[in-house]
Amino acid sequence: MTDLYLNPQDERIEKDLAEYKRLNKNLAKKYKGKLSELSAEDFLASLQQVEQINVLGSKLAVYAYLNMVTQMKNQEAVVLYQHIDEKMTEYAKPAIFYSLELNRLSATKLRELYKNTNVAFYKPFIERVRRFKSHELPEEQEAIFLDKSVTSGSAWRRLYDEHSARLTYTVNGKTYNDAEISKLLQDKDPKIREKAGKELNRVSKENSALFTFIYNMIVKDKSISDNYRGYKNPVSARNLDNQVDDKALEALVSSVRGQYKNIADRFYKLKAKWLGVKKIQYWDRNAPLPFSDDKLYEWNESVNIVLEAYQQFSEELYQTALPFFNANHSWIDVPPRDGKRSGAFAMPLPAKFHPYLMLNFVGKQNDVLTLAHELGHGCHMRLAIKQGELNEDTPMILAEVASVFAEMITFQSLLSNLKDDKAKLCLIASKVNDMINTSLRQIAFHCFETRVHQERQNGELSSERIEDIWQEEMQTSLGNYVIVDENSRAIWPIVSHFFHSPFYVYAYSFADCLVNSLYQVYKDGKISDFSSKYLQMLSQTGVKRYDSLLKPFGLDATDSGFWNKGLSLISDYIDELEKLDKKLTKAGKIS
Ligand SMILES: [Zn+2]
8 A cells, every 4th residue: 555655654644634633723723614605716716725734634534444454463554544534533623613614605696605616626525515405403502512422322332333233142052253153154064154153143142121212212313313304204304315205215124025925936946945844944045055056266367357257348447447556556465364354345545546455355256346346436436537536426326326227247258258058047046136135125124114104103012013014024025935933033133224324225236236227238238329328327426416417217116116126126037047947947956
């Protein structure tokens, strides 16, 4: 990360921190209490200073974060992160006035300021800050809410985190943490999966009194705040944040629910057959197929597969991706190491820097798709930042478009290179598994939390009641070939989003179905110049709403036909699986 700082001891870190402090202080000194009286030129200067603060802040924060997550056991790295995080929070305080005063500007004043084209450039940023204006409370009340949050909502979330982290699981006499036990569900031995599945449920059940209490408090805390702020229903604040209108969400939920049977029943019936049972257990939904071959891919081979898929789709996308593999500077942390955080992500940076990717690549088929996914994020970041440092803030529902789309084109190219039917079946089956987990399962989660938040308005819910709702929603979404019973009905607290970010989960499904619909349009081939329109769309995800971004593709998200188009992609893959299964069974290659 030498483009940011030479090493954690680099003197420029402290220098930049001091500069960050000075800029924030200076912003308050120059503009606090005066924003509504500034000329367009001075207003522009204030915006530019906010931008400068942001660029410097993200350089510092990203360096400290990446330096830590790649070596969590290095105490110095953890200390550096905490140091920078604490100092930045403290130094940023004087600048809080800025968004408050931005909110208080009258519409007339803003119209006047926008006449200056340089100010108008910042419109997406200004509008984003002002989006929550009508739900803001008087300053004194906001201050009380902020102060009290430490002992209310955030306190309950912290208790949830700390308690969850302390939980241990025992299988065959060995002790596991939550990440490790989840891995056992991927074991090829069904007996180990069963023990791990039951153990997950047992531990949740044992702790259900505490989790139930915490969840009741978090839901109530949110409803108190929603009431004061005048949000119509529990999902409203999240919708405003995502810039999703209630109608589009309703269309998504009802389309997905309408497809539960067609998709889940057909897929899990096949999966049960492959696993040699009549119905599969809840924990076996993502189990590996007994006849999968587990071929490993070399890193260079994987890079070539992904880049070729990108190039086939668009030369421009390929050119955007190439610098990530620059021989002189590595932008991707590839293999797993002791102390490196698990998972994968892409890290955005200001335009004058280059985004970083973090992977834990071991060469599995899924790792190739993860590279395609994170590289998709990286390309998206490079395209979107051109709209301006402050303007770029892609909402969650659009943040996954480039990554999921990139994964899809790479999946197709992997698939077309396979000759063997059994390998094809395994690849498609794992893709369908993922698609169900994202498109269907997250909506089942959404329906669960919607019901809990609604019922909470009449008083606290018991553990039994929450488990009832969970079991009903899981069973409805998973259909007749998956068993949801006493051995899995208590595990709802595992979904940390319920505690951390209420109503966050639907965005996963929204994003996935949206990309699937877009991909169907691409496959249909009726939109001329699809790839350049697509890249144009990616460059504007921070400044335009999803509905206007979808227009060039003839798509409308409030129409259930739009969502069904995306869902039909999953259904098409299941058709393919049914055909392959018949063929292979007839040939005696699988039973
Ligand atoms: Zn992603």
